Amino acid sequence: MASGKRQAPVIILTGTPGTGKSTHAQFLAEASPIPLKNINVSEFVKEKGLHEGYDEEWQSYTVDEDRLLDELEPLASAGGLILDWHTCELFPERWADLVIVLRCDHTQLWERLEKRGYPVKKIKENNEAEIMEVVLEEARQSYPAEIVIELKSETMEDIESNVSRIVDWIKAWQKNQAD
DSSP states (O other): OOOOOOSSOEEEEEEESSSSHHHHHHHHHHHSSSSSEEEEEEEEEHHHEEEEETTTTTEEEEEOOHHHHHHHHHHHHHHEEEESSSOOOTTGGGGSEEEEEEEOOHHHHHHHHHHOOOHHHHHHHHHHHHHHTTHHHHHHHOOOOGGGGEOSSSHHHHHHHHHHHHHHHHHHHHHHHHH
C-alpha cells in the first residue's frame, strides 16, 4: 500500500479515452483542500520525450514505460499527485492511495471520440474496451479492492458529484494521516 508518510495522496484517475479524466483531474486539482499536481500522463510522455516514437496507425505515442516510471517515481514518492491516464496497471501498487475508474455509456463515448477526430478503428477499440470493462478489470487486478472506485461520468452533474466525493475522501485521508 501507499506510504503513510506522505503529506498528500496519490490519486490515479483512469478510464477509457473520452470518459472525462482530464476534466475530472482539472476540477479536482482546483477543489482539493490540499495542493495536488495534476499530471496528464499522455502529455507528460510527449513533453519529456518518454516514448519510442509515434504510431501513425493508432495516432498515439509508444510509451517507454521504464523511463516513464523512472520520471514519475520521485513525484509519486512525494505524493500530492493526480495521475490522469487511460490505463493504470503500469503504476506500482505502493504509489496508489485511491484509484478512480471513470465509466461512460458506450454510445456517448463513441460520440465524444468522434468529436475528437479519432479514426474509426481507434473509436471501435476504445468503445469495445469500455463495454468489456477493460480498464476497470485492470484496476481491480492491480490494486486492493478497497482503494478502487468506479464512477459514472456522463453529465456535468456526474463530474461535480464525483469531484465532491473525491474531495471528501481527501479530507478523510488527511484526518487518517494525522491520527
